[in-house]
Amino acid sequence: VRGGPEPLRWGMFAAGGMVAALVLPALVLLLCLAAPLGLADPVPHPAAEAVVSHLAFRLALVVVVPLGLLHAAHRVLAAFMDFGLRPFGTPVALVLFSGAMAGTAFAVWTALTL
Amino acid sequence: VSDAAPRTPRPYVRRLPAWWVLTKGSWLLFLLREITSLFVAYVAVLLVVYARSVAAGPEAYEGFVAWTRRPGVVAWHLVVLAAVLWHTVTWFVATPTAIGRFVAGRRVAPAALVAGHYALWLAVSAALWWVLR
Numbered sequence: 023v024r025g026g027p028e029p030l031r032w033g034m035f036a037a038g039g040m041v042a043a044l045v046l047p048a049l050v051l052l053l054c055l056a057a058p059l060g061l062a063d064p065v066p067h068p069a070a071e072a073v074v075s076h077l078a079f080r081l082a083l084v085v086v087v088p089l090g091l092l093h094a095a096h097r098v099l100a101a102f103m104d105f106g107l108r109p110f111g112t113p114v115a116l117v118l119f120s121g122a123m124a125g126t127a128f129a130v131w132t133a134l135t136l
Numbered sequence: 137v138s139d140a141a142p143r144t145p146r147p148y149v150r151r152l153p154a155w156w157v158l159t160k161g162s163w164l165l166f167l168l169r170e171i172t173s174l175f176v177a178y179v180a181v182l183l184v185v186y187a188r189s190v191a192a193g194p195e196a197y198e199g200f201v202a203w204t205r206r207p208g209v210v211a212w213h214l215v216v217l218a219a220v221l222w223h224t225v226t227w228f229v230a231t232p233t234a235i236g237r238f239v240a241g242r243r244v245a246p247a248a249l250v251a252g253h254y255a256l257w258l259a260v261s262a263a264l265w266w267v268l269r
Binding site: 057090098125 | 152154157170174181184186187188191193194204205213223253256264265267268
Protein backbone atom coordinates (compact mmCIF):
# COMPACT_ATOMS: atom_id res chain seq x y z
CA VAL A 23 0.00 0.00 0.00
CA ARG A 24 1.37 3.41 -0.92
CA GLY A 25 2.45 5.39 2.14
CA GLY A 26 2.67 2.38 4.44
CA PRO A 27 -0.14 1.03 6.60
CA GLU A 28 -1.71 4.48 7.16
CA PRO A 29 -4.21 4.48 4.21
CA LEU A 30 -5.18 0.88 4.99
CA ARG A 31 -5.77 1.78 8.65
CA TRP A 32 -8.02 4.70 7.64
CA GLY A 33 -9.86 2.52 5.13
CA MET A 34 -10.60 -0.13 7.76
CA PHE A 35 -11.66 2.61 10.19
CA ALA A 36 -14.12 4.05 7.66
CA ALA A 37 -15.52 0.67 6.58
CA GLY A 38 -15.89 -0.41 10.22
CA GLY A 39 -17.58 2.86 11.15
CA MET A 40 -20.13 2.47 8.38
CA VAL A 41 -20.90 -1.20 9.11
CA ALA A 42 -21.18 -0.44 12.84
CA ALA A 43 -23.49 2.53 12.19
CA LEU A 44 -25.81 0.40 10.06
CA VAL A 45 -26.10 -2.84 12.06
CA LEU A 46 -25.09 -2.38 15.72
CA PRO A 47 -28.12 -0.52 17.15
CA ALA A 48 -30.45 -3.17 15.72
CA LEU A 49 -28.22 -6.00 17.00
CA VAL A 50 -28.06 -4.62 20.55
CA LEU A 51 -31.83 -4.15 20.57
CA LEU A 52 -32.52 -7.63 19.15
CA LEU A 53 -29.99 -9.75 21.04
CA CYS A 54 -29.82 -7.94 24.38
CA LEU A 55 -32.92 -5.83 25.01
CA ALA A 56 -36.01 -6.86 23.01
CA ALA A 57 -37.01 -9.83 25.18
CA PRO A 58 -35.96 -8.42 28.61
CA LEU A 59 -37.89 -5.19 27.91
CA GLY A 60 -40.94 -7.13 26.69
CA LEU A 61 -40.75 -5.72 23.14
CA ALA A 62 -40.75 -9.22 21.61
CA ASP A 63 -40.99 -12.85 22.65
CA PRO A 64 -37.65 -14.55 23.39
CA VAL A 65 -36.25 -16.46 20.41
CA PRO A 66 -36.44 -20.24 21.04
CA HIS A 67 -33.15 -22.12 20.73
CA PRO A 68 -33.90 -24.04 17.48
CA ALA A 69 -34.74 -20.75 15.68
CA ALA A 70 -31.58 -19.08 17.00
CA GLU A 71 -29.54 -22.11 15.97
CA ALA A 72 -30.97 -21.99 12.44
CA VAL A 73 -29.86 -18.35 12.09
CA VAL A 74 -26.41 -18.80 13.61
CA SER A 75 -25.49 -21.91 11.60
CA HIS A 76 -26.48 -20.25 8.31
CA LEU A 77 -23.62 -19.43 5.93
CA ALA A 78 -24.79 -15.79 5.67
CA PHE A 79 -24.46 -15.36 9.45
CA ARG A 80 -20.93 -16.80 9.45
CA LEU A 81 -19.91 -14.46 6.63
CA ALA A 82 -21.47 -11.52 8.48
CA LEU A 83 -19.51 -12.53 11.59
CA VAL A 84 -16.12 -12.41 9.81
CA VAL A 85 -17.01 -9.03 8.27
CA VAL A 86 -18.69 -7.18 11.16
CA VAL A 87 -16.40 -8.29 14.02
CA PRO A 88 -12.96 -7.56 12.46
CA LEU A 89 -14.13 -4.24 10.97
CA GLY A 90 -15.73 -3.16 14.26
CA LEU A 91 -12.58 -4.01 16.22
CA LEU A 92 -10.24 -2.29 13.73
CA HIS A 93 -12.51 0.78 13.80
CA ALA A 94 -12.26 0.90 17.61
CA ALA A 95 -8.47 0.31 17.63
CA HIS A 96 -7.92 3.16 15.16
CA ARG A 97 -10.19 5.57 17.02
CA VAL A 98 -8.77 4.83 20.48
CA LEU A 99 -5.24 5.26 19.10
CA ALA A 100 -6.22 8.64 17.62
CA ALA A 101 -7.71 9.66 20.98
CA PHE A 102 -4.44 8.70 22.75
CA MET A 103 -2.56 10.95 20.33
CA ASP A 104 -4.99 13.81 21.01
CA PHE A 105 -4.42 13.49 24.75
CA GLY A 106 -0.70 14.19 24.42
CA LEU A 107 0.39 10.56 24.63
CA ARG A 108 2.11 10.70 21.22
CA PRO A 109 5.44 9.37 22.64
CA PHE A 110 3.65 6.14 23.61
CA GLY A 111 1.99 5.83 20.21
CA THR A 112 3.86 2.75 19.07
CA PRO A 113 3.30 0.51 22.16
CA VAL A 114 -0.32 1.65 22.43
CA ALA A 115 -0.87 0.88 18.73
CA LEU A 116 0.76 -2.52 19.20
CA VAL A 117 -1.56 -3.40 22.12
CA LEU A 118 -4.71 -2.11 20.36
CA PHE A 119 -4.10 -3.80 17.02
CA SER A 120 -2.95 -7.06 18.68
CA GLY A 121 -6.28 -7.02 20.53
CA ALA A 122 -8.17 -6.41 17.27
CA MET A 123 -6.26 -9.29 15.64
CA ALA A 124 -7.03 -11.61 18.58
CA GLY A 125 -10.73 -10.74 18.32
CA THR A 126 -10.60 -11.32 14.57
CA ALA A 127 -9.05 -14.77 15.10
CA PHE A 128 -11.78 -15.53 17.68
CA ALA A 129 -14.50 -14.53 15.18
CA VAL A 130 -12.97 -16.49 12.27
CA TRP A 131 -12.47 -19.59 14.41
CA THR A 132 -16.06 -19.32 15.66
CA ALA A 133 -17.41 -18.88 12.12
CA LEU A 134 -15.52 -22.00 10.99
CA THR A 135 -16.71 -24.16 13.89
CA LEU A 136 -20.37 -23.09 14.22
CA VAL B 137 23.97 30.81 1.63
CA SER B 138 24.41 29.25 5.04
CA ASP B 139 26.44 26.13 5.78
CA ALA B 140 23.85 24.79 8.22
CA ALA B 141 22.23 21.50 7.22
CA PRO B 142 18.59 21.95 6.19
CA ARG B 143 16.36 21.45 9.19
CA THR B 144 13.76 18.75 8.92
CA PRO B 145 10.34 20.27 9.52
CA ARG B 146 8.65 19.11 12.69
CA PRO B 147 4.85 19.02 13.08
CA TYR B 148 3.52 21.88 15.17
CA VAL B 149 1.93 20.55 18.35
CA ARG B 150 -0.26 23.03 20.21
CA ARG B 151 0.35 22.98 23.96
CA LEU B 152 -2.83 22.32 25.93
CA PRO B 153 -3.59 21.09 29.43
CA ALA B 154 -4.31 17.34 29.68
CA TRP B 155 -7.97 18.09 30.48
CA TRP B 156 -8.41 20.36 27.43
CA VAL B 157 -11.30 18.25 26.20
CA LEU B 158 -13.41 19.14 29.26
CA THR B 159 -13.02 22.91 28.79
CA LYS B 160 -15.58 23.29 25.99
CA GLY B 161 -18.96 21.67 25.29
CA SER B 162 -18.23 20.83 21.65
CA TRP B 163 -14.96 19.14 22.69
CA LEU B 164 -16.85 17.05 25.24
CA LEU B 165 -19.24 15.91 22.49
CA PHE B 166 -16.17 15.04 20.39
CA LEU B 167 -14.83 12.94 23.31
CA LEU B 168 -18.20 11.14 23.65
CA ARG B 169 -18.13 10.38 19.91
CA GLU B 170 -14.64 8.88 20.15
CA ILE B 171 -15.64 6.82 23.23
CA THR B 172 -18.47 5.16 21.27
CA SER B 173 -15.76 3.09 19.52
CA LEU B 174 -15.22 1.16 22.79
CA PHE B 175 -18.91 0.20 22.72
CA VAL B 176 -18.59 -0.81 19.06
CA ALA B 177 -15.79 -3.19 20.08
CA TYR B 178 -17.91 -4.52 22.98
CA VAL B 179 -20.88 -5.35 20.70
CA ALA B 180 -18.54 -6.98 18.15
CA VAL B 181 -17.20 -9.35 20.83
CA LEU B 182 -20.69 -9.88 22.28
CA LEU B 183 -21.91 -11.02 18.85
CA VAL B 184 -19.28 -13.79 18.85
CA VAL B 185 -20.14 -14.75 22.45
CA TYR B 186 -23.84 -14.93 21.50
CA ALA B 187 -23.14 -17.13 18.46
CA ARG B 188 -20.95 -19.47 20.54
CA SER B 189 -23.61 -19.79 23.25
CA VAL B 190 -26.23 -20.73 20.64
CA ALA B 191 -23.89 -23.27 19.04
CA ALA B 192 -23.01 -24.78 22.45
CA GLY B 193 -26.59 -25.99 22.91
CA PRO B 194 -29.91 -25.05 24.56
CA GLU B 195 -28.46 -24.86 28.10
CA ALA B 196 -25.67 -22.45 27.17
CA TYR B 197 -28.14 -20.37 25.16
CA GLU B 198 -30.57 -20.23 28.11
CA GLY B 199 -27.65 -19.09 30.23
CA PHE B 200 -26.94 -16.22 27.83
CA VAL B 201 -30.63 -15.22 27.75
CA ALA B 202 -30.85 -15.35 31.57
CA TRP B 203 -27.75 -13.14 31.79
CA THR B 204 -29.33 -10.51 29.48
CA ARG B 205 -32.38 -10.44 31.79
CA ARG B 206 -30.44 -9.43 34.92
CA PRO B 207 -31.48 -5.84 35.83
CA GLY B 208 -27.88 -4.57 35.94
CA VAL B 209 -27.16 -6.09 32.53
CA VAL B 210 -30.34 -4.58 31.07
CA ALA B 211 -29.26 -1.14 32.39
CA TRP B 212 -25.75 -1.65 30.96
CA HIS B 213 -27.15 -2.62 27.55
CA LEU B 214 -29.37 0.49 27.52
CA VAL B 215 -26.15 2.51 27.91
CA VAL B 216 -24.58 0.43 25.11
CA LEU B 217 -27.61 1.08 22.87
CA ALA B 218 -27.39 4.84 23.52
CA ALA B 219 -23.67 4.75 22.67
CA VAL B 220 -24.05 2.85 19.37
CA LEU B 221 -26.97 5.12 18.40
CA TRP B 222 -24.73 8.12 19.10
CA HIS B 223 -22.10 6.48 16.86
CA THR B 224 -24.69 6.07 14.07
CA VAL B 225 -25.93 9.69 14.33
CA THR B 226 -22.43 11.22 14.41
CA TRP B 227 -21.24 8.93 11.61
CA PHE B 228 -24.07 9.90 9.28
CA VAL B 229 -23.70 13.60 10.11
CA ALA B 230 -20.07 13.38 8.93
CA THR B 231 -20.86 11.66 5.60
CA PRO B 232 -21.17 14.85 3.45
CA THR B 233 -17.66 15.87 4.60
CA ALA B 234 -16.20 12.37 4.41
CA ILE B 235 -17.75 11.15 1.14
CA GLY B 236 -17.96 14.53 -0.60
CA ARG B 237 -20.67 16.42 -2.40
CA PHE B 238 -20.66 14.20 -5.49
CA VAL B 239 -22.13 10.72 -5.70
CA ALA B 240 -21.64 8.88 -9.02
CA GLY B 241 -20.58 12.16 -10.63
CA ARG B 242 -23.74 14.05 -9.65
CA ARG B 243 -23.97 16.85 -7.11
CA VAL B 244 -25.92 15.79 -4.02
CA ALA B 245 -27.23 18.08 -1.29
CA PRO B 246 -25.55 17.27 2.06
CA ALA B 247 -28.94 16.83 3.74
CA ALA B 248 -30.00 14.33 1.04
CA LEU B 249 -26.82 12.32 1.61
CA VAL B 250 -27.48 12.15 5.37
CA ALA B 251 -31.17 11.31 4.77
CA GLY B 252 -30.13 8.54 2.35
CA HIS B 253 -27.92 6.97 5.02
CA TYR B 254 -30.78 7.07 7.54
CA ALA B 255 -33.08 5.38 5.00
CA LEU B 256 -30.45 2.68 4.41
CA TRP B 257 -30.05 2.28 8.20
CA LEU B 258 -33.82 1.79 8.68
CA ALA B 259 -33.91 -0.77 5.85
CA VAL B 260 -30.95 -2.73 7.28
CA SER B 261 -32.44 -2.62 10.81
CA ALA B 262 -35.82 -3.86 9.54
CA ALA B 263 -34.10 -6.68 7.61
CA LEU B 264 -32.15 -7.71 10.73
CA TRP B 265 -35.34 -7.67 12.82
CA TRP B 266 -37.07 -9.88 10.24
CA VAL B 267 -34.15 -12.36 10.08
CA LEU B 268 -33.32 -12.60 13.79
CA ARG B 269 -36.86 -12.63 15.21
